Amino acid sequence: MQAVVLAAGEGTRIRPLSAELPKPMLPVADRPLVAHTVDAAVDAGADEIVLVIGYEAETVRDYFGDEYRGVPVSYAVQTEQAGTAHAVAAAKDHIDGPFAVLNGDNLYDPAAIDRLFANCPAVGAVEVAEPRNYGVLSTEDGVVDDITEKPTEPPTNLANAGAYAFPERAREWLEVPESERGEHEITDVLATVLDRFAVTPIALDRWLDVGRPWELLAANEWKLADLDRRIDGRVSDDAHLEGDVVVEDGATVKSGTVIEGPVLIRSGATVGPNASVRGATLIGGDASVGHAVEIENSVLSRGTSVSHLSYVGDSVLGRNVNVGAGTTVANRRHDGAIVELSVKGERVPTGRREFGVVAGDGAKTGINSSLLPGLKLAAGATTRPGEVVERDR
Ligand code: TTP
The missing domain is CATH 2.160.10.10 (Hexapeptide repeat proteins)
Structure with a gap:
């Protein structure tokens, strides 16, 4: 499976750390944040890594080169950060089979990425105490049937962890309209996949979305x-x-x-x-x-x-x-x-x-x-x- 890793964002909320370095390249233990995600994808058997880059793109390219741990790496440039679906669409020409999409600024429990790849189509889900702040997944008979952004009455406490294994056909559904906050969002692509495929929820024991400086500290603690x-x-x-x-x-x-x-x-x-x-x-x-x-x-x-x-x-x-x-x-x-x-x-x-x-x-x-x-x-x-x-x- 190809793994599309989103690393084009600047990280405006983590400023000033991202002033000259894109957020995915900030240090977490012995490597950049995004390398933990790429490593999880490689360990899960990814046969190609497609990195979507934009802000300070060269630092990402210089780190990974054309091959990383024996796996080919290619790059898609997203010139304007218009949303996560827009980012994956920038990589459309690279996609030629089922593909995973992972956020380059999230830390995932690596074993879950294995299960995500093995159960395509699948979506990463994490149990949270306050689902109202997240995209919430509803399930029926062990299959995800809906996603609702920041619902006032959450149907479950399963938050979307921003980790997807999509069937090849999803490549045709990447062009989605702008959401209310003016971005083209990957969750709208997921909604189409949920309509047409039985999508398995993959429970993540641990997950961290690194958006703000103290979350970088938490990533290092982990x-x-x-x-x-x-x-x-x-x-x-x-x-x-x-x-x-x-x-x-x-x-x-x-x-x-x-x-x-x-x-x-x-x-x-x-x-x-x-x-x-x-x-x-x-x-x-x-x-x-x-x-x-x-x-x-x-x-x-x-x-x-x-x-x-x-x-x-x-x-x-x-x-x-x-x-x-x-x-x-x-x-x-x-x-x-x-x-x-x-x-x-x-x-x-x-x-x-x-x-x-x-x-x-x-x-x-x-x-x-x-x-x-x-x-x-x-x-x-x-x-x-x-x-x-x-x-x-
Ligand atoms: P976000 O955390 O929503 O955006 P960001 O990384 O730019 O940070 P901030 O909100 O602080 O400015 O993005 C989630 C992931 O998607 C992250 O890995 C960056 C990536 N992304 C892109 O590659 N392209 C985009 O257009 C957007 C919005 C995000």
Whole structure:
């Protein structure tokens, strides 16, 4: 089966992390987010991967090339992000048989992708507590017979997980009219398939739609929890590594450092001396965590540097961010309330009582900056030495 993976969107809700990198290419453990989906498709036996690309398309192409893990990869360019059906339609000329459609910004339970492919036509379904916020699937006699977007009275608690195995004929049904929100939506293609085929619901034990910055943190928490301890880099004799810690070849952990897994330290990174790293944390390639720095439950992307005597907790730092010495990130409010973050100009609850900051590529904090919880620093933004930063910049 061919697997069409949608990776053309910019990820406006995850800004500033997507300022120069499309959301599907943001780091989740040891690879880009979309690579987890492509890996699941390859493991399920996909005989071709068709990547739909658009925003910052070259970064996706450069990563996967023409062949990935022995499976041919082709690309369809969607010039305008006019919706998920529009994205699949851009790949129409590549499709010549039954085909799967997967979102390049979703993490799926890999075993479910196996079952999805084996049971074509099929759709991924995930049990949710609040089905009103999702496309909800109705079933009869073990077959999906309808999908309703954000229903006020949901017929089931089965949400559409954005994973489809379509019969070849669906190729003819990709041109759908604009929906109320002005997009050409894949769910309208699914509705036609449901009318004409018996579509099997495939239960996903786990699923995560990465739309906003804290969901990238959650994606890392998920995939870092799967790490198995492996020490290939240089670790000082008096560093203390507990639990599932991976130190890749070419990474260095210096004297006096304490690391409590799951923590992944990628090649070229340096940690310590006397640093403390814990929680689900990714220290990206060539990143640097200096003397007496504490990092907790955070993502540090490639090339990011946190200088001596700083604290970073529950935060996502883009590439080549420079955290000046003595910077402190606050990751809890005094009132213990859920931390909010601005998403497209609106304050949105992250669902977390502990959440720090999100910094775009190249942001720099001055020495001894203090950053309040739920802040965003734009790509290239700076803070002054000693500044207490209370608002996004
Ligand atoms: P969304 O998350 O709806 O869109 P997005 O990724 O651009 O993010 P945001 O809403 O924050 O701007 O998209 C779901 C998936 O479909 C995702 O993998 C991107 C992909 N997609 C396309 O490839 N083309 C499109 O036109 C759209 C709307 C989405």
